Amino acid sequence: xxxxxxxxxxxxxxxxxxxxxxxxxxxxxxxxxxxxxxxxxxxxxxxxxxxxxxxxxxxxxxxxxxxxxxxxxxx
Amino acid sequence: xxxxxxxxxxxxxxxxxxxxxxxxxxxxxxxxxxxxxxxxxxxxxxxxxxxxxxxxxxxxxxxxxxxxxxxxxxxxxxxxxxxxxxxxxxxxxxxxxxxxxxxxxxxxxxxxxxxxxxxxxxxxxxxxxxxxxxxxxxxxxxxxxxxxxxxxxxxxxxxxxxxxxxxxxxxxxxxxxxxxxxxxxxxxxxxxxxxxxxxxxxxxxxxxxxxxxxxxxxxxxxxxxxxxxxxxxxxxxxxxxxxxxxxxxxxxxxxxxxxxxxxxxxxxxxxxxxxxxxxxxxxxxxxxxxxxxxxxxxxxxxxxxxxxxxxxxxxxxxxxxxxxxxxxxxxxxxxxxxxxxxxxxxxxxxxxxxxxxxxxxxxxxxxxxxxxxxxxxxxxxxxxxxxxxxxxxxxxxxxxxxxxxxxxxxxxxxxxxxxxxxxxxxxxxxxxxxxxxxxxxxxxxxxxxxxxxxxxxxxxxxxxxxxxxxxxxxxxxxxxxxxxxxxxxxxxxxxxxxxxxxxxxxxxxxxxxxxxxxxxxxxxxxxxxxxxxxxxxxxxxxxxxxxxxxxxxxxxxxxxxxxxxxxxxxxxxxxxxxxxxxxxxxxxxxxxxxxxxxxxxxxxxxxxxxxxxxxxxxxxxxxxxxxxxxxxxxxxxxxxxxxxxxxxxxxxxxxxxxxxxxxxxxxxxxxxxxxxxxxxxxxxxxxxxxxxxxxxxxxxxxxxxxxxxxxxxxxxxxxxxxxxxx
Numbered sequence: 016x017x018x019x020x021x022x023x024x025x026x027x028x029x030x031x032x033x034x035x036x037x038x039x040x041x042x043x044x045x046x047x048x049x050x051x052x053x054x055x056x057x058x059x060x061x062x063x064x065x066x067x068x069x070x071x072x073x074x075x076x077x078x079x080x081x082x083x084x085x086x087x088x089x090x
Numbered sequence: 091x092x093x094x095x096x097x098x099x100x101x102x103x104x105x106x107x108x109x110x111x112x113x114x115x116x117x118x119x120x121x122x123x124x125x126x127x128x129x130x131x132x133x134x135x136x137x138x139x140x141x142x143x144x145x146x147x148x149x150x151x152x153x154x155x156x157x158x159x160x161x162x163x164x165x166x167x168x169x170x171x172x173x174x175x176x177x178x179x180x181x182x183x184x185x186x187x188x189x190x191x192x193x194x195x196x197x198x199x200x201x202x203x204x205x206x207x208x209x210x211x212x213x214x215x216x217x218x219x220x221x222x223x224x225x226x227x228x229x230x231x232x233x234x235x236x237x238x239x240x241x242x243x244x245x246x247x248x249x250x251x252x253x254x255x256x257x258x259x260x261x262x263x264x265x266x267x268x269x270x271x272x273x274x275x276x277x278x279x280x281x282x283x284x285x286x287x288x289x290x291x292x293x294x295x296x297x298x299x300x301x302x303x304x305x306x307x308x309x310x311x312x313x314x315x316x317x318x319x320x321x322x323x324x325x326x327x328x329x330x331x332x333x334x335x336x337x338x339x340x341x342x343x344x345x346x347x348x349x350x351x352x353x354x355x356x357x358x359x360x361x362x363x364x365x366x367x368x369x370x371x372x373x374x375x376x377x378x379x380x381x382x383x384x385x386x387x388x389x390x391x392x393x394x395x396x397x398x399x400x401x402x403x404x405x406x407x408x409x410x411x412x413x414x415x416x417x418x419x420x421x422x423x424x425x426x427x428x429x430x431x432x433x434x435x436x437x438x439x440x441x442x443x444x445x446x447x448x449x450x451x452x453x454x455x456x457x458x459x460x461x462x463x464x465x466x467x468x469x470x471x472x473x474x475x476x477x478x479x480x481x482x483x484x485x486x487x488x489x490x491x492x493x494x495x496x497x498x499x500x501x502x503x504x505x506x507x508x509x510x511x512x513x514x515x516x517x518x519x520x521x522x523x524x525x526x527x528x529x530x531x532x533x534x535x536x537x538x539x540x541x542x543x544x545x546x547x548x549x550x551x552x553x554x555x556x557x558x559x560x561x562x563x564x565x566x567x568x569x570x571x572x573x574x575x576x577x578x579x580x581x582x583x584x585x586x587x588x589x590x591x592x593x594x595x596x597x598x599x600x601x602x603x604x605x606x607x608x609x610x611x612x613x614x615x616x617x618x619x620x621x622x623x624x625x626x627x628x629x630x631x632x633x634x635x636x637x638x639x640x641x642x643x644x645x646x647x648x649x650x651x652x653x654x655x656x657x658x659x660x661x662x663x664x665x666x667x668x669x670x671x672x673x674x675x676x677x678x679x680x681x682x683x684x685x686x687x688x689x690x691x692x693x694x695x696x697x698x699x700x701x702x703x704x705x706x707x708x709x710x711x712x713x714x715x716x717x718x719x720x721x722x723x724x725x726x727x728x729x730x731x732x733x734x735x736x737x738x739x740x741x742x743x744x745x746x747x748x749x750x751x752x753x754x755x756x757x758x759x760x761x762x763x764x765x766x767x768x769x770x771x772x773x774x775x776x777x778x779x780x781x782x783x784x785x786x787x788x789x790x791x792x793x794x795x796x797x798x799x800x801x802x803x804x805x806x807x808x809x810x811x812x813x814x815x816x
Contacts, residue, residue: 035343037162037311038590043347044158045592046197051351060383061479064591070196071364073373073595075475077482080592 016088018053019065019081026054027088034083046070047084099140099147100264101181103172105205106189107198108155109468109596111217113137114605115189115247116152119257126612128784130179134168135509138180143257151180157197157594159204159305160346161313163512170305171317173208174298185260189215192222192229192244193597195362199354200347202238207272207304209297211263212240215256219244221599226365233361240270248602269297275349278338282331283307289327290318307331308346373468373597380472390476393469394495400456405499408452416445434637435630443629443711444622450502450774453530454617455610457496457503461510462609464492466601470510471593478591484573485580487513487591490520494572497527498565501775505782506613513589519579521782522792525775526572528565528767534714535766536561542738543759560760564767571768571799617778628773629711636682636708636719644679648672677722682708696765696804697758697812699746706765711773713766757811761804769800 021027029051032043046069047053053069064077102119106112116124120139129136137152153172154165161167168177175182188205190198195216205212216231235242241259245252273280283304290306291299305314306328318324332342379385420437427433464470470492478488489511497504504524511517544557580586648671657664677683686704693703701723709716717737724740744753770776770793779789 032344035310035341038592039343040160040310040347041157041162041590041592043344044160044200045594046200046347046351048344048347048351056377057381059381059475059479060387061476063479064475066377066381066475066595070194072194072197072597073377074592075471075595076592077478077590080590 016086017082018055018067018084018086019078021055021086021088023055023057023065025088026052027086028052029084029086031085032083033085038080039083042076042080042083045074046072047074053086099149099181100185100260101149101151101183102185102187102260103151103153103183104187104189105153105169105173105201106155107157107191107194107201107594109594110155110189110191110198111247112155112189113152114602115187115215115217115245115253116150117605117608118247118250118253120150126616128781129168129177134165136180141257143261146261148260149181151183156201158201160309160311162311164514165512167313167317170314173205173210174302174317176317184211185263186210186212187215187256187260188212189217189247192216192219193225193227195227195229196354196358199357200350203272203274203350203354206238206240206270207274208301209269209271211268212270213256213259213263214238214240214242215247215252216242216244217247220246220249220251225371226369228363230361230363234357237357237361238270271297271300274353275345279307279335279340279345279349282335285331286324286328289324308342310343371597376598377472377595380469381475386472386476390473393464393473397457397460397492397495400460405452405456409449412445412449412452416441416449420445431637431640435633438637439630439633440626443626443633448618450500450617451614453500454503454506454614457499457507458610458613459606461492461507462606463601465510466599466605468596468598471595474591474593475595482591484576486519486576487511487516487589490516493520494524494527497524497529500529500531501525501527501772502617502778503613505775505778506617508782515584515586516589518783518788519576519584521779522579522788523572523575525770525772525792525796526568526575526768528568529772531713531772532564532766534717536564536763538717538737538741539759539763542741543754543756560763564763567764567767567803575795616781632682632708632711634681635685636677636680638681639679640676644675645672648675673722674724677704677719683723695809696761696801697753697755697808698762699744699753701744702753702762706771709771711771713769713771716766716771755815757808757815760811761806761808764807765800765804767800768796768803770796 016027018029029047029049031049032039032047051069053067056066056068056073058065059075064075065081066073066075067081068074104112104116104119116137116139120141123141124137124139126135126137128134134154139150139152141148141150151172153169156166156169158166159170159173161170171177172180173183173186186205186208188202190202202214214234216229216234219229222229229244231242231244241263243252243256243259245256247253275283283300286307287294287300287303290303302314302318306318306324309315315321315325315328335342335345380389420441423441424433424437427436461470464473473492474488476488477491481488481490490508493504493507493511495504496507501524504527505521508517508520508524511520540557540560544560547556548554549556549559648668652664652668652671657667659667683700683704685707686700686702689703689707690698690700693706698706701720705716705719705723708719720741721737724737724744741754742752745751746753776789776793779792780786783789
């Protein structure tokens with residue numbers, strides 16, 4: 016499952032971030048690393064980008080970018 | 091290590107994530123003693139301040155905010171270069187102060203951990219400790235200092251708390267010369283860093299070369315190798331090291347973040363206590379409204395209308411005031427000087443030239459006050475978040491929205507506002523299309539031509555006025571062409587993927603008025619200094635074109651002609667008529683008119699005669715000049731404005747030289763409006779582009795593409811219009 020598929024209000028743990036380019040590096044540098052937990056806070060009015068909480072702060076990223084993040088959803 | 095104790099200046103660099111209050115700390119440290127400019131060759135803002143303790147001078151450099159020392163933008167590259175001591179115009183920092191937000195320490199520590207690897211003297215300034223305490227976050231500064239092996243000073247930069255302690259600490263570390271070195275990576279990676287370091291600096295005299303080696307090894311963006319310069323041998327070593335790591339299963343894009351955040355997690359477990367239950371914060375409550383599907387959009391529209399209103403309407407009294415004062419000054423000074431070329435140079439050239447520069451100040455000041463407040467309080471990021479989906483369709487990001495919206499008021503502040511866009515290509519495209527937005531300077535042109543040539547009929551039972559519809563179409567044409575150009579540029583010259591939108595949404599906070607006013611003033615000063623000189627020069631050139639040649643015989647001829655005629659009217663009316671006729675006759679034989687006559691064959695397909703051509707050429711410094719120039723050329727005096735009935739009538743009755751065919755008709759007027767909607771007739775915009783793009787290449791490109799579009803647009807409208815109207 017990837018981060019873009021988690022509904023607002025859902026949460027989980029990051030398991031991997033795929034890719035080798037600058038975008039992947041930026042996502043990781045912002046603290047979205049394997050093992051960290053996150054919560055999806057909402058989406059922008061047009062449905063994209065999404066807003067998540069990670070490491071105690073709010074981060075927004077596009078769905079296409081969130082699709083690089085493999086996650087395990089909390090039940 | 092440090093020998094410069096008294097005579098030389100000590101350099102302190104401030105580095106930190108965006109939204110950590112770094113600039114507030116910079117202001118608190120250096121007070122009024124600061125200057126801003128650009129780093130050479132790039133448009134990254136360079137802020138340097140000074141302070142003094144006893145006899146020791148300190149120089150503070152405020153580096154651009156960055157999340158990482160793995161550079162991905164010009165801003166981040168500059169930060170890294172300065173820290174490495176490889177930015178030629180600033181000395182290598184003696185002390186580095188890493189500013190971190192105590193509320194958001196975990197992510198902030200990523201940059202801190204990179205800086206401690208640098209092999210430099212580092213202090214951690216822990217900002218906003220008061221807010222953190224209020225949020226129930228307890229940071230154990232001593233434990234943090236012990237684990238990071240650097241001094242940690244808690245501060246509240248906005249209340250100037252802890253600033254003295256920070257200065258004392260800077261003095262102390264200068265004397266002790268303690269240098270931090272980190273060991274953040276798995277052994278295998280550290281070994282490869284050593285290998286690269288050997289290739290850069292075999293003797294090992296520069297303590298920062300190991301950090302440079304680390305950056306070279308880990309950076310996939312290619313920006314670090316540009317810092318070093320071309321070096322095939324070194325590149326070979328780096329590639330071999332990267333290959334060995336990749337072969338053994340190391341994900342190079344991920345290894346740094348994974349290693350550092352692993353250490354950070356341990357660290358925060360020991361030094362930070364957070365409330366176990368996440369309480370609903372103020373930001374949560376505000377965001378529930380501001381990013382809501384309905385209310386978020388409503389508030390967004392209200393904010394944007396307010397900005398639009400401010401730069402469009404509120405600035406008008408100020409601009410009129412400036413306009414009036416400039417006119418008054420020209421009259422007064424003109425009264426002191428003897429009539430002749432010198433008086434005309436001073437009043438029509440210099441004073442009017444300066445006036446055309448400062449007339450933009452109200453819009454720049456108002457827009458930047460808004461932008462600074464919106465950025466400071468945290469709304470700017472939300473605005474970009476809301477608009478991203480729409481803007482990404484044309485290959486831009488949400489951050490381009492406000493600069494483009496502002497350009498409806500005036501493209502100059504709009505282009506300056508693109509500094510909030512961190513991706514360079516994105517920023518460049520936004521700057522290149524911003525002048526297509528119909529700015530307020532086009533209004534006088536639209537008003538004049540619409541009132542004169544578009545019938546005042548109503549459509550749909552009078553609900554829509556045809557004149558209003560034509561005006562609205564001009565705005566639509568600008569927007570549609572801008573969107574198409576942005577898309578086209580992204581597909582051709584500035585090829586690339588849509589830039590990433592991985593962006594922090596900062597906590598809301600009460601904006602600092604002092605910071606906002608400071609920011610506003612910096613922008614205004616930058617505009618006056620850099621753009622002012624160029625605008626001034628061009629204004630003088632255009633003045634000279636329209637003034638010379640200026641033989642005294644012409645004045646005599648006009649006077650003789652009037653003396654011979656039987657003039658009906660008062661003495662004042664007689665004087666005015668002679669004056670108008672004289673200026674008109676002079677202008678009609680000036681170099682400007684000769685230029686107009688020379689290009690007439692080129693613009694004839696647009697339905698323009700040489701007078702229109704001359705007026706368009708004269709309006710190169712600023713579009714609205716076309717109205718006044720048409721006024722002089724069609725002999726109604728230079729005091730006309732767009733609402734002048736006489737000018738309208740003159741235009742309506744103007745005929746081609748030597749025939750009774752009318753110059754102006756509906757298709758020609760519509761074409762002329764389209765020309766002004768699409769052309770780049772604004773030297774101020776082009777001058778500010780020179781500054782913001784760091785050269786003449788892009789402004790020239792903009793002028794050429796916009797003029798070409800304007801010509802084609804006017805041609806199509808005129809030719810098609812003439813076919814239809816027969």
